[in-house]
Amino acid sequence: MTVYCPNCHQKARITSRNNMNDEKTVADLYCSCTNKDCYATFVTTLGFKHYLNPPLQSTMQLAVNLLSTLSKAERLALLKGAID
Ligand SMILES: [Zn+2]
Structure with a gap:
């Protein structure tokens, strides 16, 4: 970075x-300019904004939750459809 x-x-x-928080998603970064004619020191902020893809664990949990709402027959039919 x-x-x-x-x-x-x-x-x-x-x-x-x-x-700045326990999740480490926001932080103050203490910085030093590398330009020998400047050498300013400053603080800037780094912050998480949003996901582009959800974490794999979230996707798997979502799939498990959705599948748990189906009957065994529906799950089997779904798997059969996914393989065909
Ligand atoms: Zn500078």
Whole structure:
């Protein structure tokens, strides 16, 4: 991950991270600009926004929950249809 200096727009180095929640989805990143003519230090925020694909475990749990609503005959018919 690259962080850019808000002053000179050159690359900055992350020197430390302070997680802002227990899930570690939001964090303050303490950064130092690598431009020798700037050397600004600053704090920027990193935050989780949304999934592009749900975690595999969530998908499997969703499938299990859906299948549990079907009768055994319906499940067998579904599997037979999926194989054909
Ligand atoms: Zn800079």
